[in-house]
Amino acid sequence: xxxxxxxxxxxxxxxxxxxxxxxxxxxxxxxxxxxxxxxxxxxxxxxxxxxxxxxxxxxxxxxxxxxxxxxxxxxxxxxxxxxxxxxxxxxxxxxxxxxxxxxxxxxxxxxxxxxxxxxxxxxxxxxxxxxxxxxxxxxxxxxxxxxxxxxxxxxxxxxxxxxxxxxxxxxxxxxxxxxxxxxxxxxxxxxxxxxxxxxxxxxxxxxxxxxxxxxxxxxxxxxxxxxxxxxxxxxxxxxxxxxxxxxxxxxxxxxxxxxxxxxxxxxxxxxxxxxxxxxx
Numbered sequence: 001x002x003x004x005x006x007x008x009x010x011x012x013x014x015x016x017x018x019x020x021x022x023x024x025x026x027x028x029x030x031x032x033x034x035x036x037x038x039x040x041x042x043x044x045x046x047x048x049x050x051x052x053x054x055x056x057x058x059x060x061x062x063x064x065x066x067x068x069x070x071x072x073x074x075x076x077x078x079x080x081x082x083x084x085x086x087x088x089x090x091x092x093x094x095x096x097x098x099x100x101x102x103x104x105x106x107x108x109x110x111x112x113x114x115x116x117x118x119x120x121x122x123x124x125x126x127x128x129x130x131x132x133x134x135x136x137x138x139x140x141x142x143x144x145x146x147x148x149x150x151x152x153x154x155x156x157x158x159x160x161x162x163x164x165x166x167x168x169x170x171x172x173x174x175x176x177x178x179x180x181x182x183x184x185x186x187x188x189x190x191x192x193x194x195x196x197x198x199x200x201x202x203x204x205x206x207x208x209x210x211x212x213x214x215x216x217x218x219x220x221x222x223x224x225x226x227x228x229x230x231x232x233x234x235x236x237x238x239x240x241x242x243x244x245x246x247x248x249x250x251x252x253x254x255x256x257x258x259x260x261x262x263x264x265x266x267x268x269x270x271x272x273x274x275x276x277x278x279x280x
Contacts, residue, residue, distance in 0.1 A: 038072030041255035058224035075107035079136040084161025094146035121147030143190040219245040236260040
């Protein structure tokens with residue numbers, strides 16, 4: 001039997017054992033599909049939006065606009081998938097800061113979004129796995145650093161537990177990555193700024209440990225850069241969005257997006273912008 005015939009036979013056997021899409025020619029691998037972020041300037045620098053079937057991190061300081069951007073993405077996912085009902089978007093509210101009125105202002109259809117607020121991080125992990133298997137278009141976690149393990153919740157205040165969230169994520173995230181290989185679900189997580197404490201460290205970084213750092217495909221930094229004014233009254237603010245990491249094309253780029261308090265995201269070029277200083 002010729003070598004090519006032997007190879008073809010081997011591939012057929014492996015496909016029969018591991019699944020039809022487990023082994024293909026590299027030329028048959030399709031380009032990464034995209035899900036709109038809800039912000040056109042950000043879509044442009046991301047080559048079309050969030051990559052489907054990947055983990056995406058939105059990182060930045062307090063009050064920068066992270067949750068606002070997540071809500072804009074939720075509304076965009078609902079517009080892209082009108083056929084999906086209550087399971088179009090899943091919002092995991094770990095910070096207990098979800099504002100239904102602001103979500104509606106951002107264009108979210110509350111009847112087509114599932115809201116979950118589990119106590120323990122393990123419970124949230126199990127729920128997200130189920131939604132990925134159901135191929136829900138978008139799962140939002142606000143924020144991932146609040147995925148506190150059950151053993152930490154049961155401990156008394158002051159009892160030490162070394163990097164409990166990082167340890168949980170190192171067990172959970174690899175499972176998600178494997179499942180996303182067969183699912184278009186975008187896992188969109190918000191993360192906070194934490195100071196690095198230590199004599200030789202300093203500065204700030206997103207918490208969550210090495211697992212999140214390596215397994216996310218895209219990281220976008222969000223910072224507030226100024227107030228939008230109309231007749232000396234503050235009517236919104238400008239967000240600076242910068243790509244810090246992208247495994248699916250696109251280089252380090254930055255764009256700006258305006259947010260109007262009573263309308264949501266807008267271009268807002270006609271409004272006066274009062275710039276703020278750079279944040280470290």
